[in-house]
Amino acid sequence: MPLKIYNSLTRQKEIFEPINAPYVGMYVCGPTVSGESHLGHARPFITFDVVFRYLLHKGYKVRYVRNITDAGHFEEEGKVAEDKIATKAILEKLEPMELVQKYTQLYHWAMDQFNNLPPSIEPTATGHIVEQIEMIKKIIADGYGYEANGSVYFDVVKYNDVYSKKNQPYGILSGRNLEEQLDTTRELENQEEKKNKVDFALWKKAPAEHIMRWQSPWGEGFPGWHIECSAMATKYLGKKFDIHGGGMDLQFPHHECEIAQSTVCNHELPARYWMHNNMITINGRKMGKSYNNVIKLSELFTGNHPELTQAYAPMTVRFFILQSQYRGTLDFSNEALQASEKALKRLMEGYEWLKAQSFVGEAKAKDEALDLQLNKWIGELTEFMDDDINTAKVVANIFEIIPVINSLKDKHITQDAVATSTWNHVQSQLVVFIESILGLKVEAGANLEQLKGVIDLLIEIRKESKANKDFATSDKIRNQLMNMGIQLKDEKDGSMSYTFS
C-alpha cells in the first residue's frame, strides 16, 4: 500500500509520489523566537516530526527544513523597547538578537524534551536577507511588486487577474476569494501606500526607532514576514518540492502569500503536497491572550499556570497529541492529559516488559484466533500510517495489543498460545512504531536524590544486620553496591559514607 496524505491544496487524500524519489524535500514553518513557544506550537512540531520519522522509516532520503523567524515580527516589541534609544550607547540598547538567542535556546530545549528529531536544516530569516532581497527584485521586475515610500508591496489584484486565468487564483489554497479577503483584511497600516487593500508587504521601510534593519535597493528596512519562507524553501529545496507543512492558521494569509511569491519567481506552485495540522483548544476555548489561556511549554512541564492542576511530562504531551489524527481538533484539559499520562504509563510498562523478553524456538500457535488477531493488529499499523499519518488508530491498535502482553506477563496465557514468530514480530514492530515512528520513550525515572535515598536505606539495614551479627547480609550489601560502582566506607564514628566511582 502506498502512503496517502491529505493535500490541502486539492482538498483530498492523494498518493504520495515524490518528485525525485528516493529524495523528499519537506518545508515546515517554524517558530517566531520573539517569545517562548506555547502548547499551540507543540502540535505542528510533533506532527511533522512524526511525518519526518515515517518518511525516513519508508526509506526516503528526506531533507527537512524548518525555519526560525527572527526578523520582522520583532517590530512590535521593538516599538515599546526602543523608546528614546537614539540617545543611548549601543550596549545600553535592547538588542533583538539577545532575545533571539534566549528564545531559540528555549525552543531547542523544548524540542529536545519532546524527543523531536532536529531538522536537516534550520535556516533563519536574518540569515537570508540577501536571498529575500533578490527574490523581491525578481517580483518587481516581473511586474508583481511595487515600491512605495521605501517599502515594497506585492500586487495581489494583478496576480489574481493573471493567475486566475491559469486556474491558480490568489486563494487557491485557502479557498477564499478576493472579495471575501477584501472584507476580512484587517491590516490598516500604510493603506495609503498600497494600490489595493489586500496587497501585502515584501519589504518594509524601517522607521527611525527600528533597530532590526538592513540596507536594500529601497533603503534601510526589513523583510515582510511571508518572503522568508519562499526564499529559504527555494534555496534549500528547489523551485518545486514535495511537502509544505504548518498549522492550519498559516493557510491564510501566510501560505497563500508564499504560493503567490514563489509562483511569480519560479513559474510553478512551490510544493506538491500541502499538509496542515488542526489547532489545539483549551477547555473548549480558542487559545489567546485575551482568554489568559496561552500555556508556555516550560509552564506545561512545571505545572506553573492557572489552567493547570499539575505538571505534565513532555512525553505525556507528545502522546496526548498523537492520540488524535493531526487533522482533527484537539481539546486540552487537565482530565484529558491525566488520562493520557495513565494510558502512556500502561502502554510503556507493557511494551518495556515485552521488549525484555526473548522468544526462541519454533512453537506454533495453540490459539490460532489470537495469533491471527495479533498479526492483524500489527499489520494495520502500517496501513494506518499510510492513511494520512493516522497516529490515533496506531495508538488504538497498540492498546489492543497491550492487554495480550499483560496476559502473557501475568501468566493468564502461556507463550505457546501464539507462534514464536508472531511474538517476535509483535516485539520488533512495536519497537519500530513506538520508538522510531511515534518517537515515544521512557521518561528517565531516576534521579540522584532517589538513588541517595535508596543507598542510605541499604546502609541503615547493613548497620542493623551487623549489629545482629548477620554478616551474610551485611557483606552482600557491601559487595553488590561495589559491583554497581558505589564504594562504601566505614567511618570512625561507626557511620558509613559512600562515593560513586
Added chain:
Amino acid sequence: MPLKIYNSLTRQKEIFEPINAPYVGMYVCGPTVSGESHLGHARPFITFDVVFRYLLHKGYKVRYVRNITDAGHFEEEGKVAEDKIATKAILEKLEPMELVQKYTQLYHWAMDQFNNLPPSIEPTATGHIVEQIEMIKKIIADGYGYEANGSVYFDVVKYNDVYSKKNQPYGILSGRNLEEQLDTTRELENQEEKKNKVDFALWKKAPAEHIMRWQSPWGEGFPGWHIECSAMATKYLGKKFDIHGGGMDLQFPHHECEIAQSTVCNHELPARYWMHNNMITINGRKMGKSYNNVIKLSELFTGNHPELTQAYAPMTVRFFILQSQYRGTLDFSNEALQASEKALKRLMEGYEWLKAQSFVGEAKAKDEALDLQLNKWIGELTEFMDDDINTAKVVANIFEIIPVINSLKDKHITQDAVATSTWNHVQSQLVVFIESILGLKVEAGANLEQLKGVIDLLIEIRKESKANKDFATSDKIRNQLMNMGIQLKDEKDGSMSYTFS
C-alpha cells in the same frame, strides 16, 4: 583592587576600565562548524566563559558575542563534494547548511557538557552577508579595497603606509612587520589578482562548483574569513568595544586583519583590550592532522581515540584547563588528565561536604593562626582573579583549604578551632568561586541502571527478611521506598516488582 588583564595589544597588564561602565562588550571568535570541535577549541571557550562569569560576578552588564563561522571556510570540503553537481537535482547535492546544522548541534552539546554559559548573542557569518557587503563597500570607497576579477582584496601595503604614520602599522597586534609577513605568507592562490602578496580577500568570486554563494556588487561570491568578525562585532558591540578574545593562533593574520578592516571603516581600533589564550599541546607535540593527534570532544568524552587510555568527563577537562592560567602553555597527557580527575574528585568531595554543613552561633577562633590563614586564602581568590584571571592560583588556594575542611570532617579539628563567621565566609565564598566563577559542578553520578540495581538488592533483602519473619525490616523497606516515590508490588509468583510514581 581593580581587575587587571594582560592586553596583547600593549604587551602588558592593564587595569580594566570599561568604555561605558557598567556595560561591557566582549567579542570572542567562535568555531568553524564545518567539522566537530576538538580539544584545542575547548580552551578558548572555557577560558572566555570564565572571563564572562567573572565580569558578571563583578557586577558588569556584559554583552558577550561569540560567532559561528558557517561560510567561506567550507570551500575546501565543498570542492571535493561538489564534483559534477551541475547535473544533479538540488536534493541530491551536498548542502553545506546540513553540515552546519549537524556540527552546530554537536558544538552546542559540547559547550553544555563543559557547563559554559551561552553567550548573549551567537551570530553566524551567513546571517550577516548584508553587513559584510556594506563594510566592504566602505573599505573600497575609502581606497583600501580593490576589485579584481569579481573578488575584492584589502590593500595591506597602502594601509600600512598610511597607518604606520599614525602609530598603528599592520602588525600592531602580532608585532610582525610587513617584511616578515611577506616572507612567511603562504597563500599563493590568486596571486595574480592581488596588488601585493600580503593582501587578503574581503570577498571571493565563487567558482562555478561552489554552492555557498551570494549576490553582491561584485557578482556572485562569498565573504572572506576576516570580514565577518569585523562586521558582527561592529553591529552588536559598536565601533569601539571593551574586550576582543580568542586563541593565540588567531592573532595573526585573523585579528590583525580585523583591526585593519574595522579601523578603515570606523576610524579607531575596534577593541580596547585584546586577550589571547595559549595553545594546548598533546604529549608535548603540537596538535595537527599530520600527527594524528587531533582529539575531537566526543572522542575525549568517550575515550575513543588512540591517544586516550580512558574517557574523560567534561568537568575533568574543564578543571584541567583551569588548573593553568590561560596564557600559559598546557600539555595534554593521560597522566595529567588522570591527576586532574583525582584532584577534582577530592576538591568536590570536600566542597560538597562543607556546603552541607550549618555553622551557627558566634564562636571565636581557638586556633587564631588557622583562622587568619583561612581568611587569607579566601581573600586571595579575588586578588588572583583580578590578576589577569589567574585560575591556577585560585585552584591552588582552594587546595590549601580542602585539607582544613577534611580535618573538620574527620574530626581532627573541632569546629571552634575557627570562628563561626570564618566557616560561613569560607562556605559562601567557595560556592561563588567553585560554582559561579570556575563553573565547576558535581557530575550527575546517578543513572537509572544504578538505581534499579540498588532497588533490586533491597527487594532481595526484603524477601529474605520476610522469610526470616523479620517484618520490621521488610515493612521498613516497603515504607521508605514508597516515601521515595517507588511503589513495590507483590507478584503472584512471590517475586516483587516496582514502578516509579
